[in-house]
Amino acid sequence: MINPPASFRWTRRIVLGALAVFALVPVLVMLSSSLKPLRDVQGPFRWIPSTVTLRPYLDIWRTVPLGRYLVNSLIVAGGATVCSVLVAILAAYAVSRYRFRGRRFFTVTVLSTQMFPGILFLLPLFLIFVNVGNATGVALYGSRGGLILTYLTFSLPFSIWMLVGYFDSIPRDLDEAALVDGCGPLQALVRIIVPAAVPGIVAVAVYAFMTAWGEVLFASVLTDDETRTLAVGLQGYATLNDVYWNQVMAASLVVSVPVVAGFLLLQRYLVAGLTAGAVK
Amino acid sequence: MIRTRLARLRPPRTALPYLLLLPALLLELAVHLLPMVVGAVMSLKRLTQFFIRDWSAAPWAGLANYRTAVDFHAPVGRALLHSFWVTCAFTVLAVGLSWLIGTAAAVLTQDSFRGRGLLRALFLLPYALPVYAAVITWSFMFQRDTGLINHVLHDQLHLVDDKPFWLIGDNSFTALVTVSVWRSWPFAFLTLTAGLQNIPRELYEAAALDGAGTWQQIRRITLPSLRPVNLVLVLVLFLWTFNDFNTPYVLFGRSAPEAADLVSVHIYQSSFVTWNFGAGSAMSVLLLLFLLLVTSGYLLLTSRRKDAA
Numbered sequence: 001m002i003n004p005p006a007s008f009r010w011t012r013r014i015v016l017g018a019l020a021v022f023a024l025v026p027v028l029v030m031l032s033s034s035l036k037p038l039r040d041v042q043g044p045f046r047w048i049p050s051t052v053t054l055r056p057y058l059d060i061w062r063t064v065p066l067g068r069y070l071v072n073s074l075i076v077a078g079g080a081t082v083c084s085v086l087v088a089i090l091a092a093y094a095v096s097r098y099r100f101r102g103r104r105f106f107t108v109t110v111l112s113t114q115m116f117p118g119i120l121f122l123l124p125l126f127l128i129f130v131n132v133g134n135a136t137g138v139a140l141y142g143s144r145g146g147l148i149l150t151y152l153t154f155s156l157p158f159s160i161w162m163l164v165g166y167f168d169s170i171p172r173d174l175d176e177a178a179l180v181d182g183c184g185p186l187q188a189l190v191r192i193i194v195p196a197a198v199p200g201i202v203a204v205a206v207y208a209f210m211t212a213w214g215e216v217l218f219a220s221v222l223t224d225d226e227t228r229t230l231a232v233g234l235q236g237y238a239t240l241n242d243v244y245w246n247q248v249m250a251a252s253l254v255v256s257v258p259v260v261a262g263f264l265l266l267q268r269y270l271v272a273g274l275t276a277g278a279v280k
Numbered sequence: 281m282i283r284t285r286l287a288r289l290r291p292p293r294t295a296l297p298y299l300l301l302l303p304a305l306l307l308e309l310a311v312h313l314l315p316m317v318v319g320a321v322m323s324l325k326r327l328t329q330f331f332i333r334d335w336s337a338a339p340w341a342g343l344a345n346y347r348t349a350v351d352f353h354a355p356v357g358r359a360l361l362h363s364f365w366v367t368c369a370f371t372v373l374a375v376g377l378s379w380l381i382g383t384a385a386a387v388l389t390q391d392s393f394r395g396r397g398l399l400r401a402l403f404l405l406p407y408a409l410p411v412y413a414a415v416i417t418w419s420f421m422f423q424r425d426t427g428l429i430n431h432v433l434h435d436q437l438h439l440v441d442d443k444p445f446w447l448i449g450d451n452s453f454t455a456l457v458t459v460s461v462w463r464s465w466p467f468a469f470l471t472l473t474a475g476l477q478n479i480p481r482e483l484y485e486a487a488a489l490d491g492a493g494t495w496q497q498i499r500r501i502t503l504p505s506l507r508p509v510n511l512v513l514v515l516v517l518f519l520w521t522f523n524d525f526n527t528p529y530v531l532f533g534r535s536a537p538e539a540a541d542l543v544s545v546h547i548y549q550s551s552f553v554t555w556n557f558g559a560g561s562a563m564s565v566l567l568l569l570f571l572l573l574v575t576s577g578y579l580l581l582t583s584r585r586k587d588a589a
Contacts, residue, residue, distance in 0.1 A: 003488075003494075004391070004494045005493065005494055007495075008494045008495065011388070012388045012393075015384055015385070015388055016385065016388055016389065016399055019381065019384075019385055019403065020399060020402050020403070022462065023402050023403055023405050023406050023462070023466070024402060024405065025421075025428070026406075026409075026414060026417045026418060026421065026462070027405060027409075027417075029417055029420065029421055029428055030413075030417050033420065041426060042426060043426065044425065044426065044431060044435070045426055045427055045428045045430075045431035046431075086303075087303045087304050087307065088304070090300040090301070090303060090304070091300060091301050091303070091304035091305075093300055094296070094297040094298075094300035094301050095297075095301075098296070098297040100294070100297040100298070102298075103297075106301055106305070109308070110304065110305075110308055112575075113308055113312040113313070114516075114519065115519045115523075115571055115572075115575055116312060116316065116523075116568060116571075117522075117523035117525075117543075117544055117564070117567055117568070117571070118523065118525060118544070119523075119525060119544045119547045119548055119551075119564060119567075120315075120316060120319060120564040120565075120567065120568055121311070121312060121315035121316055121319060122548075123319065123322070123551055123552075123557055123560065123561065124314075124315035124316070124318035124319040124322060124561075125311065125315040127318065127322075127332070127335050128314065128315060128318060130332075149307070149310070149311065150311055152307065153307050153308055153310075153311040153312060156304060156307065156308065157308075160304060185296060210408070210410075213410050214410040214411040214412065214526070215526070216411065216412055216525070216526045216529060216530060217525045217526065217529065217548075221552070230410070230412070231410070231411075231412045234412055234413065234416060245420055245426070248416055248420065249417065249420065251413075252412075252413035252414075252416055252417055253413075255410060255413055256408075256409050256410055256413045256414075259408060259409070259410055260405065260408045260409060263404065263407075263408035264401050264404070264408065267400075267401070267404055270470070271470060271473060271474050271477075
């Protein structure tokens with residue numbers, strides 16, 4: 001906009017201010033409540049703690065095995081991210097650089113899996129995992145591997161879609177020159193396309209990690225005591241008699257810090273990836 | 281030129297694109313399509329907890345599960361229909377509000393001003409936070425006696441006389457919509473911001489020269505050029521919101537209050553809490569058919585409009 005008038009600037013201040021408050025309030029609640037002793041969070045709400053204590057941050061690790069959940073979540077989300085990015089790069093390269101029979105069918109099929117409600121294939125998947133385990137001895141149900149396998153397909157359609165857009169925006173001359181110089185197609189992919197598409201790939205990785213880190217439904221059905229992730233583990237602070245709200249808030253903050261930090265650091269790439277891929 | 285080069289690329293390695301797609305295809309088949317087929321078969325079976333070990337041994341039920349699901353005079357069907365309407369109302373409200381807020385935020389942050397970078401980062405917070413951590417915080421805020429919402433409404437602003445319950449009864453719908461909008465508007469904001477970056481600055485300069493004011497520029501240039509982004513965005517928001525399980529599940533637990541009984545939780549409840557897997561599968565299949573119908577209708581309508589334009 002060129003020289004916006006005062007009415008525009010005031011609207012901007014008011015609307016953006018209100019939205020900032022809306023976005024931020026839960027985080028402030030998390031922070032202030034995580035510093036209160038239990039009796040404070042059991043009474044009427046106060047913005048500022050009357051007593052500030054770090055006890056909740058020490059207790060969270062003992063009330064539930066938070067460390068184990070954290071490790072499980074890291075393994076599962078990290079594994080799903082790495083696999084999903086690799087698989088998506090290969091598929092997006094094929095869709096972006098080759099015209100082949102079934103190309104459209106593939107994109108439509110993969111994209112349409114995005115729209116299936118998770119609840120639709122949760123129970124069948126559970127039963128398939130159990131059956132495969134019984135038949136082959138490969139434990140998928142209750143294992144981190146089973147969850148990684150499941151999660152990597154959740155981010156796959158969107159990742160492929162975004163990467164195709166990103167690869168399309170890389171001039172063909174670049175990889176064609178490599179092919180002329182005697183590179184194989186896979187070498188062209190690794191040496192030319194992947195380095196040129198780093199922002200898109202980072203965006204896809206962030207998306208895949210966040211999808212896996214935040215998933216609740218499948219984590220609650222497909223894991224057991226040993227492989228529980230944070231998504232399910234956080235419910236452990238509610239006992240029959242009491243909810244340790246200060247510990248819930250402390251734990252929420254602790255599990256949020258890694259993803260939020262990563263996301264804010266890499267959001268530039270996410271916007272760039274969206275511009276090139278999803279927005280087209 | 282590019283065409284002929286491509287033609288040269290293709291012939292010797294026709295198998296390569298398929299090999300590259302194979303991993304993605306196999307994974308999608310194994311985790312999405314195969315379970316869906318199994319689910320469709322299960323919906324035709326009389327499947328109770330006794331057959332979990334070997335579900336293929338369960339007796340065939342024909343269409344009995346479907347008849348139960350759509351018999352709107354009986355309790356099961358009536359509850360399903362109710363939860364379907366709740367989900368529709370919830371989706372329309374949550375998507376509409378998220379889209380509206382996302383648009384406002386994207387348009388108002390289009391130009392640079394002091395603090396824009398910080399604001400953007402703040403706006404993305406709800407999207408970045410893991411859903412369970414964020415929603416659990418909202419459920420704390422909605423607690424009747426110890427929560428922030430009632431503290432502000434009752435103690436600070438004196439808007440209500442009696443502290444209302446938010447997580448049970450009719451208010452639970454409001455609570456659910458609020459949390460859902462809070463979680464999904466940043467995605468709309470992010471997508472629309474990306475879309476706005478494609479508008480050439482000269483358009484605004486030309487309009488300003490022609491005497492168009494800021495608000496007119498927004499109405500005539502900014503909003504129309506967002507249309508292609510909006511076509512995708514609204515569909516994605518619709519599917520995510522309609523299928524959302526995480527938000528109600530973390531906010532209310534295994535069984536949601538009647539006023540906020542979304543279809544996903546309803547089906548989960550019918551399958552895993554009352555152990556009626558056959559009926560749960562039938563409901564899932566019906567849900568998928570509905571989503572297919574809406575999505576293909578939407579795509580047909582929007583692609584036709586694009587051709588006409």
